[in-house]
Amino acid sequence: MSTDTSTPRNKQKQERSAEVHNKVMLTRRQFLLYSGSTAVAASTISISLFPGSAQAADARVVGYPRKLIAKLSELKDNVPVDFNYPDELANSSAMVVKMGGVQAGGGIGPKRDVVAFNYLCSHQGGPLQGSYLADGPHRILGQCPLHLSTYDLRRHGIVVSGQAFESLPQVLLELDGDNIYAVGMLGLIFGRHKNLLES
Numbered sequence: 001m002s003t004d005t006s007t008p009r010n011k012q013k014q015e016r017s018a019e020v021h022n023k024v025m026l027t028r029r030q031f032l033l034y035s036g037s038t039a040v041a042a043s044t045i046s047i048s049l050f051p052g053s054a055q056a057a058d059a060r061v062v063g064y065p066r067k068l069i070a071k072l073s074e075l076k077d078n079v080p081v082d083f084n085y086p087d088e089l090a091n092s093s094a095m096v097v098k099m100g101g102v103q104a105g106g107g108i109g110p111k112r113d114v115v116a117f118n119y120l121c122s123h124q125g126g127p128l129q130g131s132y133l134a135d136g137p138h139r140i141l142g143q144c145p146l147h148l149s150t151y152d153l154r155r156h157g158i159v160v161s162g163q164a165f166e167s168l169p170q171v172l173l174e175l176d177g178d179n180i181y182a183v184g185m186l187g188l189i190f191g192r193h194k195n196l197l198e199s
């Protein structure tokens, strides 16, 4: 990792970037607003990850289960906790991690440093379990054992290096008191034609 984030200017840029990316997160209130409280029919909302550019992503929230996956107070810095989402079927393995105070796009918690991602490499489904790396300000998942892709967990799992060209699917989180809930996904899980197989 050669990017120098130690200067005030770079730190400012990094914080600005995380701030912009945080717009992807939904509050509980927004979630209810979009879902009409009880709606279960699948629909989408569009969220611009990079305002001013053509890049946007659909965050599929409505229709997803709201699943309790961890307690904030029980997460240890930089120690991922595994879970499955949005179901217990193939390729649903995922992890949630508190990144030691490093703010992230879509992060929740007082420091916006808690994020969750699917474990399957977006390239050809390589397993990323056990590959979490905290190195200075960097928070990485990878290298993938198959073709060495790595993903930046501070920036919605964008590809840092390797063969992959799509970001790692991010699990959208919601904090309710001490409870962390998974409430949706950003990106398509590898090997699925849609994330919600049973809908």
Ligand code: FES
Pocket (backbone or CB within 6 Å): 121, 122, 123, 124, 125, 126, 144, 145, 146, 147, 148, 149, 162, 163, 164
């Ligand atoms: S499957 Fe991970 S880089 Fe190819």
